[in-house]
Amino acid sequence: MSTLTMDGLKAGSRLEKxxxxxxxxxxxxxxxxxxxxxxxxxxxxxxxxxxxxxxNITDNQTAIVRMSSIAAGLLAMKEGIEPIIQITCxxxxxxxxxxxxxxxxxxxxxxxxxxxxxxxxxxxxxTSKNVFDMDSIQLIAMLACMRDQKKFACGxxxxxSKKAPVVEPRILIGGAENPFGDPxxxxxxxxxxxxxxxxxxxxxQCIYDMERFAEFMRQVRARxxxxxVKILAGVTPLKSAGMAKYMRDSVAGLSVPDxxxxxxxxxxxxxxxxxxxCIEQIQALREIEGVxxxxxxxxxxxxxxxxxxxGAGLWPRPEPDGEPGVRS
Amino acid sequence: MITAVRKPxxxxxxxxxxxxKVLILGCGTCVTVCMAGGEKEVAILASTLRLANQKDGREMxxxxxxxxxxxxxxxxxxxxxxxxxxxxxxxxACGVGVQFLGEVFxxxxxxxxxxxxxxxxxxxxGVWAERCSGCGTCVIGEYGGVCPVxxxxxxxxxxxxxxxxKGKCEVDPQNIDCGWQLxxxxxKALGQLDRLEAVKPIKDWSTGRHGGPGKIVKExxxx
Numbered sequence: 001m002s003t004l005t006m007d008g009l010k011a012g013s014r015l016e017k018x019x020x021x022x023x024x025x026x027x028x029x030x031x032x033x034x035x036x037x038x039x040x041x042x043x044x045x046x047x048x049x050x051x052x053x054x055x056n057i058t059d060n061q062t063a064i065v066r067m068s069s070i071a072a073g074l075l076a077m078k079e080g081i082e083p084i085i086q087i088t089c090x091x092x093x094x095x096x097x098x099x100x101x102x103x104x105x106x107x108x109x110x111x112x113x114x115x116x117x118x119x120x121x122x123x124x125x126x127t128s129k130n131v132f133d134m135d136s137i138q139l140i141a142m143l144a145c146m147r148d149q150k151k152f153a154c155g156x157x158x159x160x161s162k163k164a165p166v167v168e169p170r171i172l173i174g175g176a177e178n179p180f181g182d183p184x185x186x187x188x189x190x191x192x193x194x195x196x197x198x199x200x201x202x203x204x205q206c207i208y209d210m211e212r213f214a215e216f217m218r219q220v221r222a223r224x225x226x227x228x229v230k231i232l233a234g235v236t237p238l239k240s241a242g243m244a245k246y247m248r249d250s251v252a253g254l255s256v257p258d259x260x261x262x263x264x265x266x267x268x269x270x271x272x273x274x275x276x277x278c279i280e281q282i283q284a285l286r287e288i289e290g291v292x293x294x295x296x297x298x299x300x301x302x303x304x305x306x307x308x309x310x311g312a313g314l315w316p317r318p319e320p321d322g323e324p325g326v327r328s
Numbered sequence: 329m330i331t332a333v334r335k336p337x338x339x340x341x342x343x344x345x346x347x348x349k350v351l352i353l354g355c356g357t358c359v360t361v362c363m364a365g366g367e368k369e370v371a372i373l374a375s376t377l378r379l380a381n382q383k384d385g386r387e388m389x390x391x392x393x394x395x396x397x398x399x400x401x402x403x404x405x406x407x408x409x410x411x412x413x414x415x416x417x418x419x420x421a422c423g424v425g426v427q428f429l430g431e432v433f434x435x436x437x438x439x440x441x442x443x444x445x446x447x448x449x450x451x452x453x454g455v456w457a458e459r460c461s462g463c464g465t466c467v468i469g470e471y472g473g474v475c476p477v478x479x480x481x482x483x484x485x486x487x488x489x490x491x492x493x494k495g496k497c498e499v500d501p502q503n504i505d506c507g508w509q510l511x512x513x514x515x516k517a518l519g520q521l522d523r524l525e526a527v528k529p530i531k532d533w534s535t536g537r538h539g540g541p542g543k544i545v546k547e548x549x550x551x
Contacts, residue, residue: 089482094530116489119481119499130482137486138530153530178490183512189525190487197527205490252491252498 003228004200010147011172013110014082015054017320018293019201019230023053024286025293026314027084027203027232028305030055032072034064041072045079047302051309052081053317054111056203056295059086063123070104077108084174085109088117093133094142094153101146102158105169113174113203114139136175137190137197143173144198173198178205179216181253188219195229202229203295206236208247208256210284217288226290233285234295237304238274241265275307282312329358329449330422331456332365332442334373341380343439344418347388350377351414352441353407353429354394355421362456365420365442367394373420373441398425404432411436464535464542470523472514477531479507485528488512 004010004020018025028048033040048055057076059069066072073083085104087097101112116136120128134142142153150158150168158168175194179187191202207213213233220226238244241264248256260277267273278296285291294314298304309315334340344350352370360366374392381388393410395403398421404411411417411429416437419426423444430438446458461478467485468475477483481499488508491498495509515521536542 116482116484119491121499132482132484133533134530135482135484135486136489137527141527142530176490181488181490182492182494182506183488183509186487186508186512186524189521192525193486193527252493 004230010200011110011170013054013172014320015084015111016172016200018053018318021318021320023293023318023320024314025230025232026052026309026317027293027295028052028055028302029058029295029297029299030072030076030081030083030302031058031061031300032067032069034066036067038075041067041075042079044302045076045081048305049080050317051306051315052296053293054082054084056084056086056113059088059115059117060091060123061086061118063090063118063120063125065124070100070107070109073104073109074107082111083109084111084113086113086115087139088115089132089134089136089139090117090120090130093131097139098142098146098152101143101169101171105171110170111172111174112143113176114143114199115176137193140173140175140194140199141197143169143171147171147173148198172200174201174203175199176205177202178253179207179213180205180209180255187216188223188225191220191225191229192223195225199229201232201292203232204234205253206234206247206297207281207285208254208260210257210281212255213285214288217290221290226292230292231290232293232295233288233291234297235278235281235285236297236299237278237301237308238264238270239301240270240274243274271304275304275311278308279311282308282314286312329361329447330424330444331362331446331448331458332359332422332444334364334369334420334442335440337373337376337380340373340418340441341377344377344388344416347416349389349391349413349415351391351393351407351410351417352377353398353411353417353419353421354392355398355419355425356394356396357399359420359422359425359442360394361450362448363454365422370394370420373418398422399428401428401432404429462536463531463533464539465532467531470528471511472518472520474507474511474514476507476511479505479510481507484508485531487524 006020009016030044057069057073060066069085073085076083114136120130145151146169150166159166177191244256244261244264247254282294296305352374354367354370355365370392374390391410393407397403411433418439418441419429420441426440447460448456448458451457463477476485481497492506495506497504497506515524
């Protein structure tokens with residue numbers, strides 16, 4: 001089980017230090033391009049640099065083919081962004097994932113978020129075969145085993161030969177949680193399993209229903225989970241009333257309260273209203289005991305992250321020791 | 329049982345193009361029960377083929393037969409002559425039956441008339457639903473009698489994903505129940521929710537399809 005402290009850092013990443021020092025962390029999402037265009041990463045990174053502690057590099061999210069998260073993460077790192085590589089269980093088995101984790105770490109990547117992955121039905125290759133060799137909880141356990149026991153899932157030591165040194169990937173391990181999925185009573189149990197498996201931090205699905213999230217956090221605190229894992233609450237700024245309604249009606253596991261939809265409907269400047277709502281949400285989320293940071297998923301709207309972070313009073317970002325992505 | 333549905337007529341007609349003598353061979357077990365490849369379905373397909381051939385002026389002799397099972401050698405004895413006389417045998421058995429027919433008659437061209445689907449149950453009159461994936465290591469006992477490998481679209485062993493909504497799976501909310509909602513409800517009713525709190529380790533998939541084609545040898549049954 002995981003408790004982050006400055007003595008004995010697990011990965012030494014900037015994100016880990018921010019969380020270990022008790023700062024309110026700020027992460028954002030950086031979606032790789034649907035092409036080989038590295039300039040897209042540079043442009044998005046430019047919007048995030050200095051405004052977030054680390055950025056999630058998504059792994060073919062919604063099962064649409066994009067640049068690989070590890071490659072895009074390396075490009076982001078060159079742009080001064082500490083990456084949190086997302087790995088899903090949809091496309092790779094335990095052999096491929098462990099291989100990628102070794103490679104990612106060798107390239108300087110120290111944060112990984114473990115996800116089940118959206119079903120391929122929702123993407124642009126719905127006739128493909130999925131893998132799901134493991135689930136996200138087993139993935140967390142596998143990474144914890146690699147880091148802490150210095151062993152592969154099969155039990156072999158992580159060394160090139162019997163005489164070679166053990167060189168294990170020292171990764172900060174994240175998990176996701178959707179506080180709004182069904183069965184509701186199982187969500188906190190599922191979070192507890194992620195903590196038991198070895199998650200150091202959790203990023204939640206985007207939150208609009210603050211009451212339901214508060215109830216989820218009550219269950220989390222009742223189990224003492226907030227003391228064992230750093231929970232970053234997810235937010236997604238609304239761009240339009242249409243987006244708010246789409247989120248409410250078409251995204252599984254999301255409920256958007258009518259009050260937000262009415263505000264978006266009424267507003268003359270809808271994007272500005274969306275940002276305003278987002279900032280209010282962050283301020284409210286900060287007040288909830290057990291929320292250790294915020295995860296801003298500004299979908300194809302990365303240029304607004306600075307405004308949100310500043311508006312929420314979370315800028316400038318604290319500077320922990322070391323440079324982004326550089327191990328101490 | 330093993331469930332199947334008949335291939336589209338145009339596909340079957342296309343496969344049989346140019347065949348002189350065709351035997352349509354039904355199977356009397358699973359595919360009879362799921363109304364895809366039994367005696368009745370053989371008769372319907374034969375009539376449809378004859379009509380189509382008549383309309384299009386094709387010469388084709390069509391014979392019909394159905395045996396108890398196409399996955400057991402002994403049942404083929406009764407149709408040996410019919411098979412030998414045919415140029416091609418269109419089997420309305422599952423994929424197992426079609427292949428075994430070809431093994432019993434290695435010189436004969438065999439064709440599949442059905443698309444084999446899954447191991448399922450008749451959940452209501454005329455409706456069959458998948459219940460087992462044949463993973464080779466049954467874990468149902470740990471999940472209140474509901475199989476997460478089969479009933480969850482992602483075969484998750486540690487709980488539902490975020491796509492479970494109102495008891496339905498986001499992959500197809502009209503037709504698929506969330507397997508994990510079913511597991512949760514059963515375990516709750518059994519007073520065993522605490523059993524779902526333990527982290528289940530990665531599964532050994534080598535006992536099923538991923539270990540290569542399976543084989544069972546029962547020593548005491550060998551001759």
